[in-house]
Amino acid sequence: MNITPDQSILWQWEWLHINETMVFTWVVMFVLVGGSWIITRKLTIEAEIPRWQNLLEVIVTTINDQISDASGKDSSRYLPFIGTLFLYILSSNLLENIPGFVAPTGSLSTTTALAISVFVAVPLFGIANDGIGGYLKQYIQPTILMMPFNIIGELTRTISLAVRLYGNIMSGTVIVGILLSLTPFFFPLVMQLLGLITGTVQAYIFAMLAMVYIASATAAHDKTRASAINKTKNSDEPNKPSESDIKPESNPN
């Protein structure tokens, strides 16, 4: 029994090979992109819209709202990245229930790839938002002594992202496989039903954590900038308490 689909090599030429993880990723990509293309090529702006268009609008709007709630920022910049994370992981996890389909998210390579993408995206969004100096300044907050811990925090949260998703999906697959050999009729079905919930929740958790990391990378600088502005104001009005004094943890946005 293969724990990870990486081990199922379908084609190989010297060191280059194609495994099930890649193939099923392409399947998921084909389903997502093909479905989107079929539905969005005949979009209408009338009052009555097709139900598939309505479904896509609901999905996109819900993701948008979740991003806005988590970040408190303009969601349009983060929508393609966070939305694709969510849809890809969700589709992979749900398609796992189709016999013969192996979820790419059950591969540590896939989750690592996604975690690396987030790991890279966080500073990129932070730099795009605050500039490179503003972004790097958060590593010495609240004091330069914390810089090693901040860097370790960045690395560990990336690893935890990868391992959390991989562990949940892989374990679900493994448990179903084991139960199939022990009690082939009832428990695998229950576990698969549970897998639907687990897969959805994991997709949501991964996407939202990614958003929170990106938001924290941009919000830290915003907080620093807001407190600087408040200090300037307080120097003009010494008797008036600053906003940061009243709500030290509040989001300035």
Next chain:
Amino acid sequence: MEIDWLTVSAQIVNFLVLVWLLKRFLYKPIIDAMDRRQKGIADNINEAKDRDHKAQLTMQDYENKIAALEQDKTKLMQEAEAAAQEKRLALEEAARKDVQQQKELWQKHLHQEQKNYLDDLSKTTVKAIQDTGRRVFSDLSDSSLETQIITVFLKRLHDLDDDLLKHLKASTSDFHIVSAFELEAPMKQKITQAIHKNINDSANVNYIVSSDLLCGISLDTGGYQVGWNIDEYLKEFDQRLLKSLNYNSDYESKTND
């Protein structure tokens, strides 16, 4: 649990390609469509607000016009009522005048008929009196009615009061003897002698027959008159008859005027 870094690299590329493809085929078209629809809805709402505003203005305009029409209607009704009242008064006045005219005409006709009746009655009465007088005089004496009238006339010429006699004597005009009947020559001679003897001996006397006197004889000269006429008795008879007919003497005098 091992990581295949080739797979990791391929999955990173796959993920980035998927991001680009979904952005191209999912997020952008859907968000654009929603934005366009939202813009369309906003445009429709604005258009509806504009229409509502225009409708409000139009409604206000029509309400003003209706109020103006109501005012005009009230004014026209008042004018029409005033005109109708004026017309009614005019018609009532015209009807009253018409009735008054009809009444006056009717009364005039009535009085004319009364007068005609009295005239006819007078003539009939005179005729009856004449006939009766003639028969009485022919039965009781040898003289006729005309003879008796002339006798009375001659007596009056003889008994003239001084004032009248003075005026008659002063008259230089001819003396006209007007009688209702033809006088015989002896009678004319007797009357001429009486005038010459009592009034003026050189007076020129003419004799005229006139039916206006009904029954009588008179002397006319210089605006003075002496005579006898049955008309004196008939007037008294008329007064009594009119009184019995409840005749309005005032109206009689008015119509006579």
